[in-house]
Amino acid sequence: MEDYLSNLEKRSISIIREAKAQFKNLAVLWSTGKDSTATLWLCKKSFFGKIPFPVIHIDTSYKFPEIYEFRDKIAKEWDLDLTIARNEESIKSDMSPEKGKLACCTQLKTEALRNFIKEREFDALILAIRRDEHGIRAKERYFSPRDEEFRWQYADQPAELWDLYVKPSEDFSHMRVHPILHWTELEVWQYVKRENLPINPLYFAKDGMRYRSLGCKPCTVPIPSKASTIDEIVEELTTTKVPERAGRAQDKEKAYMMQKLRSLGYM
Amino acid sequence: MIVLALDALDLNMVKRYKCESLMQIECGQTSLSEFQLERTVVLWASFLTGKNMESRIPLKTQWEFKLKPEETFFPFFKTYKAIDLPAFSLKENNHAEERKLLKKYFDEETTVEEYDALAWKNHEENKKDFFDSLGRFDMVMGYFDLADAIGHLSFGIPEKMEKVYVELESITREVKSSSDEFTLIISDHGMKPVGKYGDHNRNGFYSTNRRLALNLPRITDFYNIIKGVAQGESS
Numbered sequence: 001m002e003d004y005l006s007n008l009e010k011r012s013i014s015i016i017r018e019a020k021a022q023f024k025n026l027a028v029l030w031s032t033g034k035d036s037t038a039t040l041w042l043c044k045k046s047f048f049g050k051i052p053f054p055v056i057h058i059d060t061s062y063k064f065p066e067i068y069e070f071r072d073k074i075a076k077e078w079d080l081d082l083t084i085a086r087n088e089e090s091i092k093s094d095m096s097p098e099k100g101k102l103a104c105c106t107q108l109k110t111e112a113l114r115n116f117i118k119e120r121e122f123d124a125l126i127l128a129i130r131r132d133e134h135g136i137r138a139k140e141r142y143f144s145p146r147d148e149e150f151r152w153q154y155a156d157q158p159a160e161l162w163d164l165y166v167k168p169s170e171d172f173s174h175m176r177v178h179p180i181l182h183w184t185e186l187e188v189w190q191y192v193k194r195e196n197l198p199i200n201p202l203y204f205a206k207d208g209m210r211y212r213s214l215g216c217k218p219c220t221v222p223i224p225s226k227a228s229t230i231d232e233i234v235e236e237l238t239t240t241k242v243p244e245r246a247g248r249a250q251d252k253e254k255a256y257m258m259q260k261l262r263s264l265g266y267m
Numbered sequence: 268m269i270v271l272a273l274d275a276l277d278l279n280m281v282k283r284y285k286c287e288s289l290m291q292i293e294c295g296q297t298s299l300s301e302f303q304l305e306r307t308v309v310l311w312a313s314f315l316t317g318k319n320m321e322s323r324i325p326l327k328t329q330w331e332f333k334l335k336p337e338e339t340f341f342p343f344f345k346t347y348k349a350i351d352l353p354a355f356s357l358k359e360n361n362h363a364e365e366r367k368l369l370k371k372y373f374d375e376e377t378t379v380e381e382y383d384a385l386a387w388k389n390h391e392e393n394k395k396d397f398f399d400s401l402g403r404f405d406m407v408m409g410y411f412d413l414a415d416a417i418g419h420l421s422f423g424i425p426e427k428m429e430k431v432y433v434e435l436e437s438i439t440r441e442v443k444s445s446s447d448e449f450t451l452i453i454s455d456h457g458m459k460p461v462g463k464y465g466d467h468n469r470n471g472f473y474s475t476n477r478r479l480a481l482n483l484p485r486i487t488d489f490y491n492i493i494k495g496v497a498q499g500e501s502s
Contacts, residue, residue: 103374156303253462258373260466261419264306265326267370 005191009042011163012179015142016046016126018165019177020053023124026177027054029113030082032071032200033214035128038188039180041197043126044078055080056116056125060108061091062216070200077198083120087112097218102254108216110150117174124175132184142181145172151262152176186237193230204228268344268496269401269442269450270408272314272352273435274307275415275465276454278472284432288439289452294474298483299456305467307415308332310455310486312354315339317490324354330362340490343497344406350396351410361389365416372420379420383427386416394438401446406497411435418458422465443476449496450476453489 019026028043028051030036043051057071075082090107097104131138139154143165146152192199202211209222227233261267278296281289299305301319308329312320316338324332334354341347349356368385371377390413397409414431421427442450457470473484479492
């Protein structure tokens with residue numbers, strides 16, 4: 001297991017270093033969840049303890065208080081160049097999940113990030129997505145170009161043979177870089193345990209419930225669980241048949257269709 | 268000659284709902300293996316020209332893309348009528364309105380019922396234009412996007428899709444009862460369910476009222492078949 005986790009780690013570190021070498025203005029997204037915290041740790045390891053690019057946290061204003069506390073604590077301890085991206089205009093106009101979950105996500109997450117990328121002229125972003133999270137993510141590449149509308153042409157992506165992550169020659173707005181694409185949820189937890197990483201307390205069971213995936217408070221529900229330690233979470237994941245993002249309210253089929261129709265030019 | 272261009276008509280659905288008029292004498296699946304994506308405008312432009320048009324039609328401006336008549340098979344006929352054809356005679360306002368409502372649906376600013384109502388209204392308009400044109404031209408090609416438009420938001424709802432297929436079957440039955448001209452029914456792509464929604468797949472459909480013994484024809488292969496029909500009719 002040690003060797004296996006080390007191999008996963010080595011590959012992720014090589015992807016992060018490749019991204020730093022290829023792009024002038026790189027940043028990493030951090031939600032404070034287990035995946036993005038593990039990714040931040042990998043970024044730290046890639047550059048010998050100090051992450052040499054900004055860390056972006058998208059603040060929808062609807063996050064759990066525990067997320068904000070955890071974010072500020074770790075940012076200080078790890079000496080992060082933390083920047084908060086918020087769509088102030090939409091927050092002021094009272095955008096909320098009651099006005100539609102998809103519209104809310106689009107305004108407070110997608111638009112916030114789009115504006116921030118434009119403002120800071122980032123040409124690449126590191127994200128902590130994994131192929132095993134959702135069917136649509138299984139189609140992702142390690143280096144995945146996006147246009148200015150954030151469109152992803154999943155049927156027309158660069159090949160990534162023999163670990164060669166080629167920067168496509170055609171125009172793109174920015175590149176998404178996915179260093180833990182090949183990890184599973186279980187492997188992330190095993191790595192968290194091995195590296196003794198700090199973890200948001202929302203992941204641990206309290207009164208028979210815990211959060212398995214963290215999002216905004218109104219749109220995330222806990223799952224029944226007795227796992228109150230990392231060992232118990234690892235044990236739980238080896239037997240569960242419940243999908244990881246079952247507690248997230250956003251309609252995935254609707255989101256998939258919207259993405260697909262955009263890629264076909266309908267919207 | 269009559270061509271019924273039925274967007275997203277799916278071979279499996281035609282069989283499931285036993286649409287015998289749509290199946291005609293010969294029917295089968297088309298091959299889209301030469302295309303990267305099942306883009307409506309690209310596929311119809313390729314059908315009209317007999318060439319793969321994927322690289323010529325940019326995604327962002329695809330709905331404004333228009334072929335010249337001489338690039339298509341239409342001039343092989345003395346007179347022709349092309350109703351609402353993507354890449355040729357698209358009723359831009361109708362389709363722009365449909366796409367606008369589709370976006371509004373995903374932004375949760377409208378309901379699926381409002382979107383469906385518009386799709387059916389546009390369909391009825393095309394149906395009228397189509398039947399008004401039959402018998403008045405050497406070639407009539409009518410485009411109907413009902414299966415695609417309704418399918419994108421409701422392909423996983425059998426009652427809705429059955430209604431669509433029953434409607435398309437009834438149009439075909441009416442055509443067959445009034446004309447014995449060479450009739451080709453063709454779709455650009457098929458459809459598969461994504462929950463209650465519908466996504467394009469490669470299960471495209473063709474049928475003819477003459478036996479041609481085609482084996483998994485490409486959508487671009489029909490250009491020469493249509494040219495042959497036109498030349499046969501004029502000789």
